[in-house]
Each structure stands twice: as C-alpha cells, then as structure tokens.
Amino acid sequence: MHGEYKVPGGKLVVVDLEVRGGVIANARLSGDFFLEPDDALDAIDAAVSGMPVTADVATIADAVRAALPAHAQLLGFSPEAVGTAVRRALVTAPDWRDFSWQIVHEKAVSPHLNLALDEVLTTRVGGGVREPTLRIWEWDTSAVVIGSFQSYRNEVDPDGATRHGFDVVRRISGGGAMLMAADAIITYSLYVPASLVAGMSFADSYAFLDDWVLQALRSLGIEAVYQPLNDIASPHGKIGGAAQKRLANGGVLHHATLAYDMDGQVMTEVLRIGREKLSDKGTASAAKRVDPLRSQTGLPREQIIARFIETFTALHGGTPGNITTEEYSEAERLVQSKFATDAWLHRVP
Missing domain, CATH: 3.30.390.50 (CO dehydrogenase flavoprotein, C-terminal domain)
Incomplete structure (x- = not known):
C-alpha cells in the first residue's frame, strides 16, 4: 500500500x-x-x-x-x-491528480444563489455525477454571510447592514461571519470527494485543501501562512478564513473568503465584533485584523484571481468548466425553499 x-x-x-x-x-x-x-x-x-x-x-x-x-x-x-x-x-487515498478537475468562474449571481450552488455542487460531486470542481464566486450584491451555527442577533447589526447595503444570509458550513462586499473580496469553493482527505484529521484537511492558495499568494510576493484552525494570514494581518461542510453522501465543501479591499470601519458597523472574540487575536481593533490583498500586491482583483487559477492548474490539473442549466435550476429552487427563507436565516435567532 x-x-x-x-x-x-x-x-x-x-x-x-x-x-x-x-x-x-x-x-x-x-x-x-x-x-x-x-x-x-x-x-x-x-x-x-x-x-x-x-x-x-x-x-x-x-x-x-x-x-x-x-x-x-x-x-x-x-x-x-x-x-x-x-x-x-x-485507506488507499487518492492524490489531487487522480481526479479530473473542473475550474468554474462564471457570471455574478446573488448571495443566496451562490450559497445554494455550494450545496448543489457538493451533493453532485459526492454522488459522483460531477467532477471535483474549483469555483470562483462572483456576486451581484454585497452580503454578510453568517456561519451555520451562529446567532443572527449576536453577529449582525441589522441597522448597520441596511445602512451600508448588505444582505444577510446563512451558509451551510460552520465558522464565523464574513463581510462580502461586492468586488472587494475573493471567494472560492472546492467541491471534492471525501476520499481526497481520507486519513486526515478534520483540522489537517483545512490546511491541505488550501495549500495551493498559499503557494499562489507567495508567488505574488505575500508571505502567506496558515493559522489553525481556518485562517490564512500574512505578517501584516489576517487575509481570510475557510470553512467546511461534509455531506452524508461523501461530498466535501471547502470554501474560503479572502479580503481584497476591506473597509474596516464598515465591518465594525455591520458585524457585532466584541472584545472577547478579538482577545485571542492579539489586537484591539477588528479593522486591523484584516489586511486586504490589494494593499499587499498592488494588483487588480482579476489578476489575483487569474494567478489563483493558474497555480491550481499547474499543481493539480484542471480544465475550464461550467455550471449546467440543470444545476442553476436546482439551486434556484433551493433558494426559494431554504436559503431565502426566514426559517433558515433565523434558525439560530
């Protein structure tokens, strides 16, 4: 073996x-x-x-x-x-190159539809009806995306979100709230079979699935490191964070959001970030916790995304892919039945 x-x-x-x-x-x-x-x-x-x-x-x-x-x-x-x-x-675990990867970077859609696509595509990869996929998000509205188990009341200031034009949505993975201003972040999702991370602890799989991103960031001159459990950082501060959801059919969703051009003041007005949460981060200001990619690279967002795709392809292979009409339709139905409902948004009040 x-x-x-x-x-x-x-x-x-x-x-x-x-x-x-x-x-x-x-x-x-x-x-x-x-x-x-x-x-x-x-x-x-x-x-x-x-x-x-x-x-x-x-x-x-x-x-x-x-x-x-x-x-x-x-x-x-x-x-x-x-x-x-x-x-x-x-467990005879496969390697990245044992799979044929699709790389998807398509039109901007709503935050609700992006979240529904995560569930649909993870389910399809787990069921063996879609190849493992890297998807770069684009979205048409700014949003606060809270973790599956977070309290809406504790995490979000509704007045601040409305004032700054942020929808509030809930994803299926755990972890913390992410402020996703349109065109100001880079978000990607990996949809992989559980066999790719077989034999790894849950914590180890985070670093394993994001190692290609660290290599891409380093190629841009950023001294990127992984900080357990789920942060991507540099000497200048936190860049972003990752989250996972594992489905019963063997599909694994791993997604991460990296700040490109973050307004720290807006973040403090939209998110209820308390001193207790910041106390273990070695900083007294939420605005100082996130250091955007633009300030470290001086590059347009599109150029950084291109480097991400280039690095992933060089390391693991992959061909341009797409989301099918059927997958979009399934995701739109899931928006109506789940992601856009008050029952889902307030599942933890």
Missing part, C-alpha cells in the same frame, strides 16, 4: 507498507524532507512496522516520536505527517 501527504508549506511524505494479520509490515518512509541523523529513518520505519492497522494519526505520531534518536531533527515534516501518510496508505 502506498500513501502520500504533502505537508502544507513543507515537504512531501511518502509511506509504502504491507499489511499482514491486521498489523503494518515493512513500512518504508521516503520523501523530499530533511532528516538528521541518517539512522532516524530506520527508527521511524521500525516504529511504524508492527503497529495495528487501526492505529490513528496521533498514536502513530507518538510511536514515531518515541523512537527518534536523541536530538533528531525533522525539517519539512513531523511525526504527525508520517501518521497521516500511513493512514492515507491504509
């Missing part, structure tokens, strides 16, 4: 192994990482060999850590990365 795991911001970790009688045998670690001393590689192989196939990432990582020689140095990977590669080998 063969498993691979590309450490976000790090190196490729590869594990080849056999399974005999319910235990791992002949585990062999390889990759483009750095490891000192040399005999640490044999120690890692020995630690993994003999473990039960039911061992999780944490258990494997603990065994690897305990077996490492004193003062061993692992550069570009970690014991947890070894554990993830082992789990992916045991």
Whole structure:
C-alpha cells in the first residue's frame, strides 16, 4: 500500500507498507524532507512496522516520536505527517491528480444563489455525477454571510447592514461571519470527494485543501501562512478564513473568503465584533485584523484571481468548466425553499 501527504508549506511524505494479520509490515518512509541523523529513518520505519492497522494519526505520531534518536531533527515534516501518510496508505487515498478537475468562474449571481450552488455542487460531486470542481464566486450584491451555527442577533447589526447595503444570509458550513462586499473580496469553493482527505484529521484537511492558495499568494510576493484552525494570514494581518461542510453522501465543501479591499470601519458597523472574540487575536481593533490583498500586491482583483487559477492548474490539473442549466435550476429552487427563507436565516435567532 502506498500513501502520500504533502505537508502544507513543507515537504512531501511518502509511506509504502504491507499489511499482514491486521498489523503494518515493512513500512518504508521516503520523501523530499530533511532528516538528521541518517539512522532516524530506520527508527521511524521500525516504529511504524508492527503497529495495528487501526492505529490513528496521533498514536502513530507518538510511536514515531518515541523512537527518534536523541536530538533528531525533522525539517519539512513531523511525526504527525508520517501518521497521516500511513493512514492515507491504509485507506488507499487518492492524490489531487487522480481526479479530473473542473475550474468554474462564471457570471455574478446573488448571495443566496451562490450559497445554494455550494450545496448543489457538493451533493453532485459526492454522488459522483460531477467532477471535483474549483469555483470562483462572483456576486451581484454585497452580503454578510453568517456561519451555520451562529446567532443572527449576536453577529449582525441589522441597522448597520441596511445602512451600508448588505444582505444577510446563512451558509451551510460552520465558522464565523464574513463581510462580502461586492468586488472587494475573493471567494472560492472546492467541491471534492471525501476520499481526497481520507486519513486526515478534520483540522489537517483545512490546511491541505488550501495549500495551493498559499503557494499562489507567495508567488505574488505575500508571505502567506496558515493559522489553525481556518485562517490564512500574512505578517501584516489576517487575509481570510475557510470553512467546511461534509455531506452524508461523501461530498466535501471547502470554501474560503479572502479580503481584497476591506473597509474596516464598515465591518465594525455591520458585524457585532466584541472584545472577547478579538482577545485571542492579539489586537484591539477588528479593522486591523484584516489586511486586504490589494494593499499587499498592488494588483487588480482579476489578476489575483487569474494567478489563483493558474497555480491550481499547474499543481493539480484542471480544465475550464461550467455550471449546467440543470444545476442553476436546482439551486434556484433551493433558494426559494431554504436559503431565502426566514426559517433558515433565523434558525439560530
């Protein structure tokens, strides 16, 4: 069995192994990482060999850590990365390039329709009737998008939203509220089968699915890093955040919003951002938390989007795709039955 795991911001970790009688045998670690001393590689192989196939990432990582020689140095990977590669080998997880990707960047639609499309396309990928897809959003109205489990009353100032022309909508994924001013952010969604992130913890899958974005941002001169659980940041501040929803049919929605030209004052007037939320971010001002892409690159929004698509295609492949008439129709019905209803918007008052 063969498993691979590309450490976000790090190196490729590869594990080849056999399974005999319910235990791992002949585990062999390889990759483009750095490891000192040399005999640490044999120690890692020995630690993994003999473990039960039911061992999780944490258990494997603990065994690897305990077996490492004193003062061993692992550069570009970690014991947890070894554990993830082992789990992916045991479940025969595919790689990005094992799929044919569609890349969709279409007309601007309403915030409600964008959210409904997320549910429709994730369901279709999970059901095997659509290829895995990267979709770049365009929207025709500014909106506050609150997380599935957030309280409308606690997160949004309705008067501020009305005054600044923001609709308020609720998405199917968890996480925090996002201020999505038209043409002032970049939002993308990945619709993937659960097999792509098999063997990973929920937290690890966030960084894994956004690593291509970090590479795109770095190619534009931004020192982008991932801050667990779901923030994309630079030395100048937070750039954006990601969220996920996993459907019962095996479809995974992973989407992220990055600020291009954020008005921090408007954000504080539309969102009820309290001191408690900011206290663990090391800042006293919500306006200082978000550092737009425009100020760091000096590039038009369209040029940054083009680099995103170029980077994704270079790393993972992909061809231009589209949303079908049937998919748009299904999403429009879902807007009427769910996303545009007060029952959904106020499901958490």
